[in-house]
Amino acid sequence: MNGMRVPVVSGMSKEGIERAALRFLQKYNPESLASPSPVPIADIIEFDMPNEHLNLVVRVGTLPPPLEAITDSITRPGMIDLVLDILTYEALRDGNCRARFTAAHEAGHIELHAHQMPDAFHTGMYQAFARRSDLPAYRDPEWQANYFAACVLMNREVMKAIVAKHGRSAEAVSDLLQVSLPAASRRLMYLFGAVK
Numbered sequence: 001m002n003g004m005r006v007p008v009v010s011g012m013s014k015e016g017i018e019r020a021a022l023r024f025l026q027k028y029n030p031e032s033l034a035s036p037s038p039v040p041i042a043d044i045i046e047f048d049m050p051n052e053h054l055n056l057v058v059r060v061g062t063l064p065p066p067l068e069a070i071t072d073s074i075t076r077p078g079m080i081d082l083v084l085d086i087l088t089y090e091a092l093r094d095g096n097c098r099a100r101f102t103a104a105h106e107a108g109h110i111e112l113h114a115h116q117m118p119d120a121f122h123t124g125m126y127q128a129f130a131r132r133s134d135l136p137a138y139r140d141p142e143w144q145a146n147y148f149a150a151c152v153l154m155n156r157e158v159m160k161a162i163v164a165k166h167g168r169s170a171e172a173v174s175d176l177l178q179v180s181l182p183a184a185s186r187r188l189m190y191l192f193g194a195v196k
Contacts, residue, residue: 004142008128009116011138014147017112021151024111027052032155036162038178039153041103042092045082049110056080056110060089068102071109080114082106097180101149108148113141153179154187163188168196 012020025033028048032039050056055078063070063085072081084092084103091099137143154177166172173184188195 005129009141036176058082073114104149104152105145108145
């Protein structure tokens with residue numbers, strides 16, 4: 001996937017993305033910041049975000065494998081299309097960890113990138129594309145959206161509370177926040193340097 005061509009976006013640091021994710025949680029689900037609990041990302045993207053972003057259309061459809069979802073703010077002028085594959089949507093509604101991460105990733109594209117991608121075809125504005133492998137991580141929209149998803153689903157302060165009570169346990173993070181064990185382990189490693 002690193003050879004995939006992606007829109008070139010403004011660079012963002014991990015701290016900048018952490019702040020954007022915190023603003024997102026404060027706007028859409030401040031309750032999730034009070035105690036360790038799963039962020040209701042399915043409801044946020046399906047109901048709350050379209051109320052905030054009036055140009056956002058969330059749809060369920062069939063996407064070609066391996067696509068699980070796609071956010072497109074280029075094809076239709078002034079609109080943001082978020083399409084979830086039917087299998088991803090069903091898994092999301094069942095609380096599947098991977099589908100939850102996918103939904104948070106797509107929310108990241110909307111929050112971080114949609115305003116940067118004017119419709120090149122209809123407005124005549126140039127939109128640069130590059131291979132992911134040619135971009136540093138901080139300029140890669142896929143890396144940014146992945147990091148945003150991790151920050152939304154596993155907020156730094158919530159993670160500190162979990163570690164204070166359960167130690168650096170990936171299992172505790174996974175159970176409490178409804179994320180996968182690999183995602184919990186990576187977040188623990190980044191924030192605290194070790195996992196037990």
